[in-house]
Each structure stands twice: as structure tokens, then as C-alpha cells.
Amino acid sequence: MRKKRETPAEGSPVTGPALLDHAVCFAVYSAGLAFNRVYKPILDRFGLTYPQYLVMIALWQAEGQTVSELGEHLFLESNTLTPLLKRLETAGFVTRRRDKADERQVRISLTAKGRKVLEEASCVPQQIFEAAGMPVEKLAALRGTLADLRDNLRAAAAEKA
Amino acid sequence: MRKKRETPAEGSPVTGPALLDHAVCFAVYSAGLAFNRVYKPILDRFGLTYPQYLVMIALWQAEGQTVSELGEHLFLESNTLTPLLKRLETAGFVTRRRDKADERQVRISLTAKGRKVLEEASCVPQQIFEAAGMPVEKLAALRGTLADLRDNLRAAAAEKA
DNA sequence: GAAATATAAATCGCGCGCGATTTAATCGCA
DNA sequence: TGCGATTAAATCGCGCGCGATTTATATTTC
Numbered sequence: 001m002r003k004k005r006e007t008p009a010e011g012s013p014v015t016g017p018a019l020l021d022h023a024v025c026f027a028v029y030s031a032g033l034a035f036n037r038v039y040k041p042i043l044d045r046f047g048l049t050y051p052q053y054l055v056m057i058a059l060w061q062a063e064g065q066t067v068s069e070l071g072e073h074l075f076l077e078s079n080t081l082t083p084l085l086k087r088l089e090t091a092g093f094v095t096r097r098r099d100k101a102d103e104r105q106v107r108i109s110l111t112a113k114g115r116k117v118l119e120e121a122s123c124v125p126q127q128i129f130e131a132a133g134m135p136v137e138k139l140a141a142l143r144g145t146l147a148d149l150r151d152n153l154r155a156a157a158a159e160k161a
Numbered sequence: 162m163r164k165k166r167e168t169p170a171e172g173s174p175v176t177g178p179a180l181l182d183h184a185v186c187f188a189v190y191s192a193g194l195a196f197n198r199v200y201k202p203i204l205d206r207f208g209l210t211y212p213q214y215l216v217m218i219a220l221w222q223a224e225g226q227t228v229s230e231l232g233e234h235l236f237l238e239s240n241t242l243t244p245l246l247k248r249l250e251t252a253g254f255v256t257r258r259r260d261k262a263d264e265r266q267v268r269i270s271l272t273a274k275g276r277k278v279l280e281e282a283s284c285v286p287q288q289i290f291e292a293a294g295m296p297v298e299k300l301a302a303l304r305g306t307l308a309d310l311r312d313n314l315r316a317a318a319a320e321k322a
Numbered sequence: 323g324a325a326a327t328a329t330a331a332a333t334c335g336c337g338c339g340c341g342a343t344t345t346a347a348t349c350g351c352a
Numbered sequence: 353t354g355c356g357a358t359t360a361a362a363t364c365g366c367g368c369g370c371g372a373t374t375t376a377t378a379t380t381t382c
Contacts, residue, residue, distance in 0.1 A: 229330065
């Protein structure tokens, strides 16, 4: 008996096909917790949290993004990003400066120190990959399904608003 | 062009098969955010957060669990659960009392009010299922893969400690 | 049975996420 | 040109997650 039951018992307030959905949602939730537990001690050595690491990688891909553009890539908003970016700035990993042409916007760039720490952390994903212990094809399928699911959920949330 | 790119550009510090893992981790992370955005406004009407909702369902399945037992089911620990349970107690949804036989342990039970709100919330999973917009078989497979992934990650984290 | 050890829960500090609001800059339009 | 509407970021409050520590109870060992 390696596995715990993942589905509620009979007589539960959760029944039918929705029951499965509850389990899927919980599976996403608990997998996220598990990822974080693996990531945290590794990223700690570089002085980064996982969301900070995501921001740094997004900046590596495209320098000088605005807060909103970063948010579109990471599905976050300024209420989360602004304090996070200030911490990255304090740590010396990024710079924040108002756009000259439109002073409402703030453009974020990696510093040399930021690029350096990203290079030092380039071994991190490999360690996570080993911890995941899954064949590449399965991971690829998983990524695709999760992206579809996310897009569906976001679309549903948006149309209710 | 419906989709954004999910893989880092060339020259990125994330390369090789690990790149895929990074993408999977981000997919789990962003799907979790998306789930939360759908869940939150729905659960708000019942005065519950998603972790609180999970705790309530776990208690429906087995009354009188200790804090540790709840933690094993939900992959959480007392540092997260204790304050959460106190909030549920304040809301009148659960009771917390020391085990007579072993006073180190605290046993949690649903109140009548707690069971009532769970029944009222029985429509919630169906709404999430609709928002997910995926066939049941695909969700079932996804759940299984994510559970395996989570177990692998937890095993890897445990053996490092 | 007293001291050392182990265990369960609680406490503390910090960084997210995010709904809601505020502040500041730009745009639209007469 | 002026002034209301829009947009971008920042701010605020609250509830997680979690590493680390503390407190209280139980168990082990001598």
C-alpha cells in the first residue's frame, strides 16, 4: 500500500465527476508544495525564492520588461511583483527605473550580479529534474495538459468577472 | 497565436532536459495560481479559503483527526495548520480539544455548522470542473501523474534531509 | 522514580498571492 | 487647452507555507 486514497469517501459532500476535479485540484496544490520543498533549500544557497527565480529567468529572456509585462509572463500582478522586485533590487540583482517616455511604467533589468547568480544557478533545474524522476515524454505531456488547464481556468475566471 | 512561449530562449541559463522540468514546475505553479483564482471567489461566499476547505473535507472523511494526521493527508504541518484551525474554530466550523489519553495531541472535529456549510458548498467542485473544461479521463490521468510526481519529489526531499 | 530523550503542537518571522484601494501619469475629446 | 477617463504601479491587509524554535507532555533508560 504505497498510496494514500485521493478520493473522498462515500457520503462525502463531494460526489460525481466533480469529485475527480477536486482530486485534480488537490493534486496540483500538493505537487506545488512538493516542488517548493525541493526548490527552496537549493535556491536558498543563491539567496532567491522560487518566484524571484522565475522573475530573473523571465528577465534573462527579455531585458527591460515593465512590471506589467513581467506579470503577463508569470501570471502575477503589481501587488505581488512590486515588493518582490524591490527585494531583488535591494539584493542587487535587478534595477528598477521609470520609463522616460511613459513615467507610469517601471522597467526592470538584470544587473551584472543578477546575471552572474543566474549562471551559478544554472545547475538548479537539473537537480529538480532528477528529483522529479520521470521520463521526458511524460513531463512534456504533463506540461502541455497543465498549460491547457491553466488557460481554461483563467478564461473561466475572466468571463465571470 | 493563442499560446505564449513556455520555454526559455537560447542562451538561457536553463538548458537540456532540465529545461523541460523547469517548464513543468512553472506549469504546476501557474495552474495552482489559476485554480486559486477560480476557487477564491466561490469559496468566499462560504467564508472559507481553499486550504480551509481541504481541511473541512478531510474532517468529513474522518472525524476527530489529530493535527498531525490532518497534516499527513494534506501534506502540511502544525506551523501551517494550527493557525488555520484556530481560524476555523473562531468561525465555528470545527472544535479543537486535547486528547484525554495523550494530552500532547489535539483532536479536530466538525461542528454541526461546519457540516452544514460543507453541504451547502457541495456544488463547488462541479463549478470548478466546468471551469477546468476537460474530459474526465484526461483529468484522471493528470491527477495520477501529478500524484506520482509529488511522491517522487517528496521522496527526493526526504532523502536529502 | 528521576533524568534524558522523544514527540505533538504552538509560536515566530518572512515572503508570497491577491482583492481592494490609492497615487501618479497619460490619453481622449470637446 | 482643460478636464474627466484610463492606465501603471504602489500600497494595504490578510491568510497561507515553512524553516526554526519553544513549550508541554509522554516515553525511555538507568
